[in-house]
Amino acid sequence: MDFKSKFLAVGTILLLFQNGFAQDVKKTEADTIHLGKIIINNADFRKQVMQVDLKMAPVNSAQDILRKVPGLFIAQHAGGGKAEQIFLRGFDNDHGTDISVTADGIPVNIVSHAHGQGYADLHFLIPETIKDIDFGKGAYYAEKGDFNTSGYVNFTTFDRLENNLFKIEGGSFNTMRAVTMLNLLSRDAKDKNFYVAGEFNYSDGPFDIKQNFNRINVLAKYNQWIDSKQYISILGSTFSSGWNASGQIPERAVAQGIIDRWGSIDPTEGGSTSRTNLAVNYRYLINENEEVSSNLFYSRYKFNLFSDFTFFLNDPVNGDEIEQTDNRSIYGFDNKYIHRYALENSKITWTSGMGLRFDDIKDLQLSHVFQRDLLLNRLSDVAATEINMHAYTTMDWKIGQWTINPAVRIDHFVFNLHDRLNSIPAGQDASATRVSPKLNISYAQNSNLQWYLKSGMGFHSNDVRVVVQQQGKEILPYSIGSDLGVIIRPTKNMIIQPALWYIFLQQEFVYVGDEAVVEPSGKTRRLGADLSLRYQPFSWLYIDSDINYAHARAIEQPRGEDYIPLVPALTSTGGVAIKTPSGFSANLRYRYMDSKPATEDNSVTARGYFVNDLVLAYGKKSWEVNLLVQNLFNTKWNEAQFETETRLKNESNPVSDLCFTPGTPFAVKAGLSYKF
Template sequence: MKRVLVLVPGLLFLLSATAQFNVRGKVTGKDTGLPLEEATVTIKGKETHTHTGNDGRFRIKVNTLPDTLIVTHIGYDAFEFVVTDQETEFTVGLVPVPVQLSQVVVSDSRRAIRQVMQVDLKTNPVNSAQDLLRKVPGLFISQHAGGGKAEQLFLRGFDIDHGTDVRITADGLPVNMVSHAHGQGYADLHFLIPETIRDIDFGKGSYYADQGDFATAGYVNFTTLDRPEQNLFKVEGGQISSFRTVGMFNLFNRQSEENNSNAYIAGEYNYTNGPFEAPQNFNRVNLFGKYNASFGARNSISVLASSFNSKWDASGQIPDRAVKQGLISRWGAIDPTEGGNTSRTNIALKYRNRISDSEDWQTNFYYSKYDFSLFSNFTFWLNDPVNGDQIHQSESRKIYGMDNRYTKYIRGDRSEWTLTGGFGFRHDMVRDIQLSHTGQRETVYEYMARGDVDQTNISGYASADWRSGKWKVSPGLRVDHFIFNYADKLEPAYKTLAEQKTALSPKLNIVYSPTGNLQAYVKTGIGFHSNDSRVVVKNMDERTLPATYGADLGIIFRPIPELIIHPAIWHLEMQQEFVYVGDEAVVEPSGRTRRMGADLGLRYQPAKWIYLDADISYARPRAIDELKGADYIPLAPELTSTGGVSVQPFRSFTANLRYRYMKDRPANEDNSIKAEGYFVNDLLLNYSRKRWELGLQIENLFDVEWREAQFDTETRMYNEPAPVSEICYTPGVPFFARVKFSILF
C-alpha cells in the first residue's frame, strides 16, 4: 500500500512552473536503518526517474514544486510523497514486505534483469556452491569431480570449458585464471559461501565497456552481503555420507550521524564421499570476513578477506563400453587414484568517494594467493600401456590488481548524461606451472610442460548513457593491453619469451521505452578472450586475443503487473577458437565460428503465494570454414531450459520444484557421436519460524540416470588390443536427500 507524506507545508506553491529544482534524498530500510542501493525514484505521472547509489542517496530534477515522487525497491513497500522544498535532503524509510514480481521496474534492460534476479534469489534461495551459477538464466554447469574442480560451463552455444568465454567476478575480484594449468579462464567459485551472496549481476554478450577479458558469451558478478540480517548457524546432513555446517555472525554494528561501521564473519565446512564406489573423501573449508565503514556523507570503505582449502579423491570419467560390458558399474572407476587439492586466499579493499552530488569515484584493490594440484587420467593406458596415462597439473599463483571508476552525471532540461570512465591493471605471477606424466600421484615419468608465467593486463574504458524522452543511447570503448612472459624450464638454457598485444573493443547499445511496461533494445559490441601465455609466446603469428562480434535484439514486456516476458534473438561470430588444452599441452585451433540463437525468459506470479519462472535458450553453433555436415562444434549446447515453481501456501512453509533440461548435442565435428541430453528435477521444502528453520532438499527427485560431463575420447583400457573412440562421462548425481536445520539469532 502506498502512503503519502507531505514533507513541508506548501509555502512554495507559487514557484514558476517553468523552473527546475534539484531534489535530494536518502533511502533506507526501515527495519535495519541501512541505506538501500538500486532503489528507483520516479516522478509520478512521468517517465523521469533515477536510482540510489550504494549509499542510498539520490538526486532528481523536477520542473515544478510541489511534485510527487514514488520510491520503490525489491522487497519493500512503495512509498509516495509530495515534495515542496528543494533545500532539505529527505530521508525515506521503506517498510519491508514479501518480494513480489510487480516490484520490478521495467525502465532499463540491464537494471530490470538484475531486479528480476533479486526476485529469483528471494523466491529460490541459493543452496549450494553449484547453485550460484545455475541462477544465471541460460547458464548450465557440469561438475567433473563432485565439487573439487571448477565446473564445466555452457552458455549461448559455447562449451566454455571452465570459463574461457564467460567473465566471472566476485565483489570485484576476478575469478577466471589466465594461463591456468588446467585450461584458459579456469573459474573456481568454491571460495564463495552461498549464504553470504546478496546479489548476482549478469549480462549476455560482449556489450559492456566495463567488462573485459573473457566477456564474450557474457559476464557474471557476485556481490556478498554488507551485513547479514541475522546471525546464522546451520547444519546439513544426508545420504552418501554428506555433512555441511555454516556459521555467519555479526561482530558489531555502529550507527551514528557521522560514521557508520559494521563487520561480520562466516565459515563453512563441507564433507562428502559421493555416490561412487571409491569414496571421494571430499573436504572443503571456507572462511570469510567483511568490514564496512562510512565517514561522513561522502566517503566509505569496504574490506574483505576470504580463504578456502579443498581436497578430494575422484573416480574420473568412465568409458561407455566399460559399463555396458559389466567391467564396472556406472559408479565405478578405471583409475581410482585421481583427485587433487586447491586453495585460494583473497584480500580486497574498496573505497568510494562521492565527490559531489553529480560525481562519484570508486577504487578497488585486490590480492589473491592461489595453489592448484590435480591428478587425472582421461585415456587410461593409451599412451603408456605399462604405467598408465595419469597426468599431474599444478601451479602456484599470486594475483595483484586494481580497478578505478569515475562517474559523472549531467542533467539538462530535456536530457541527461551519465559519463563513466575507468582504468585498472591485473598481474598474474604463476610459478612452476606444469603438466607431467605421473603414476600413483607420486612417480614422475616425464615433464611435458613446466615453467613460470608472468602476465599483465592494463585496461581502460569510457562509456556514456544519454537519455532523452523514451530513448537511451549508450556508446562505449574499451582498450586492453597484454604483456605475456614465459620462462620454459624444459629448455636447456634460461630464456624468457615475451609478447605484447592490444585489443580495442567498441560497444553501442540503444534502448527505446515507449511505455513504462515495454522496452526494446539493440545491443552490439566486440569482445575477446586472451590466450594462454605458453601458446602466445611460441606462436606469435597466431591470434593472441581472438575477437567476437555480437548483436542482440530484444524486448522486456510486462503486459500485466504479475507477468514479465523477455525474448531476444542474437548473433555472434568468433575470429578464432584457438585455445590451449592443458590436459595435453597442445593447441587446438578450430577456426572461425558463428553462433545464432534465441532466448526467452518468463516470470509469472499469479498470486502472492506462487511464483513460476522459465528460461529457454536455443543456439545454432557452427564452424564457418568447414564443409556442411562436418561443421558442428563438439559439445556446444543447442537447446537448454531451466525453471520451476515456488509456492508458499502459508507464511512458514515454502516448496520449490526446479528442473533443468539439455537436449542431445554433437560430441564430434560430424555429429556421428552424441552427448546425451537430460531432464533432472530438484525439490526443496522449507519450514521457517522466527528463530529457526528446517529444510529438506532432494536432488534428482525422480532418480533418473543421466550423464553430467561427457567427452568423445580415444581411450584404451588395460590389455585392450586397440584404442576405442567413444563417449566417456561422469555420472550425474542419483536421488540424493539431505536435511537442513538453521538457528537464527
C-alpha cells in the same frame, strides 16, 4: 520414469501445495518481495529481477550460485572440487574460456591456468553470503574485458548481516555441511559493519571409490562510511579443498561389465586446491553528480589435479595419469569515475575507468605420474608473468524514451615466459592490444514495453605458453555480437523477455590439458533465441522459465563436419516456488539439456537429460528446517560427456567412444538453521 509420468507427478505435487497452503496467503502481500514492483525501463532491471529470483528461490549449494543465471548450465566431472564446466549461448565454455566471472570486484577467471584457459573456480564463495548476482549475455559491457564473449557473471556478498546464523546439514552419501555467520559489531554501531562467515563441507559421493570431498571456507568483511562522502570496504577470504574423483569412464567399460556406472578405471584421480583473497574498495562522493571508486585486490592461488583421460593409450604399463600444477599470486586494481549531467531535455551519465591485473605465475607444470606418488616424466614446467592493462569510457544518454549507450574499451597484454625444460631464459616475451567498441540502444515504448538493440566486440586471451610460441601473433581473437530483444509486461505480475542474438568468433579455443596447449579451431558463428518468463500471480507463488536455442557452427569446415562439439541446441531451466507468510516454502526446479554432438560430424551424440530438484523448508523468526531432494525422480543421466580415444588395460588397440561422468542419483539432504 518417462516424461509424461514426471509431468503428472510434478502437477500432483503442485496441486497438493496449492490446496494445503493457499490459506496462508490471507496475510498482507507487503511481507514478500513482488515482481509487480519492478520497473522494466530501470537501469537496474536485471538486478531487480534477480533479487526476486533469490528471495523466492534462494541458492542452496555452490552449484546453485551459477545456475541462477538464466540459460547457464554447469557440469561437474571431477569429484566436486574441480571448477564446473559451463555452457552458455552456444558455448561449451570449458571452465571459463568464454565467460567472464568476478566476485566482489575480484576476477575469478585464472589466465594461463594449468587445466584450462580462463579456469573459474567459484567454490570460495559461501552461498548464504551472496547478496546479488549480476549477469549479462554477450560482449556489450565496457567494464568487462577478457573472456567476456558469451557473457559475464558478477557476485556480490552482503555488506551487513541481518542476523547471526548457524546451519547444519546432512544427508545421502555421508554428506555433511555446517555454516556459521556472525556479526562482530553491535547492531547499534552506526555506519559500520563487520562480520565473519565459515563453511565446512564433506561428502563421500555416490561413487564406488569414496570421493572424500572436503572443503573449508572462511570470509571476513568490514565496511563503514568514514564520513558522509567516503566509504571503505575490506574483504578477506580463504578456502581449501581436497577430493578423489572417478573421472570420465568409457561407455564400453560399463557395457562389458568391467566396472559399473559408479566405478572408475583409475581410482587415484582427484586433487587439491586453495585460494586466499584480499580486496579493498574505496568510494568517494565528490558531489551529488560526481563520484570515484577504487578497488584493489590480491589472490594467492594453488592447484593440483590428477587426471587420467586416456588410461593406457600412451603408456600400456604405467597408465596415462597426469598431474597439473598451478602456483601463483594475482595483483590488481580498478579505478572508476562517474559524472552525471542534467541537460535541458536529456540526462547523461559518463563513466570511465582504468585498471591493471598482474599474474605472477611461479609454477605451471604438466607431469606424467603413476598413481599420484611417482613422477615418470615432466612434460611442461614454466614460470611466467602476465599483465593486462585496460581503460574504457562509456556514456548513457537518456533523451525522451530513448537510451543510447556508446562505449569503447582498450586492453593491452604483456606476456613473459621462462621455460625451465627448454632452457628459455626469463625475458622471452610478447604483447598484444585489443580495442573493443560497443553500442547499445533501448526504446521505452511505454511503461510495459521496452525494445533494445545491443552490439559490441569482445575477446578471449590465449595461454602464455602458446602466446610466446606464436611470438604474440593472433593471440587475442575477437568476437562480434548483437542482441535484438524486448521486455514485455503483459500483466502487472508477469515479465516476458524474448531475444534474438548472433555471435561471430574469430578463433575458437579448445584447451588440450594433457598436452598443455590451446588448439585454435578456426572461425565460428552462433545464432539463437532466448525466451525468459517470470510470473508471480500471488505474493506466495513464483513461476520462472528460461528457454534457450543456439545454432553453433564452424565457418571454415564442410557442411556436415562443422558441428562444434558439446554445444547443446536447446536448453531450458525453471521452476515453481511457493513462499507463504506462515513460514513454509517449496521450490520445485527443473533443468533440461537436449542431446548434443560430441564430434565435429555429429557421428557421436552426447545424450540429453531432464532432471528435477525439490527444496522444502519451514521456519519461524529464529529457526528453519529444510529438505533438499536432488534428482527427485532418480533419473539416470550423464552430467559430463566427451568423445575420447582411450585404451583399457586388456585392449590391444585404442577405441574412440563416449566417456562420461554419471549425474547425481536420487539424494536427500536435511538441514536446520538458527538465527539469533
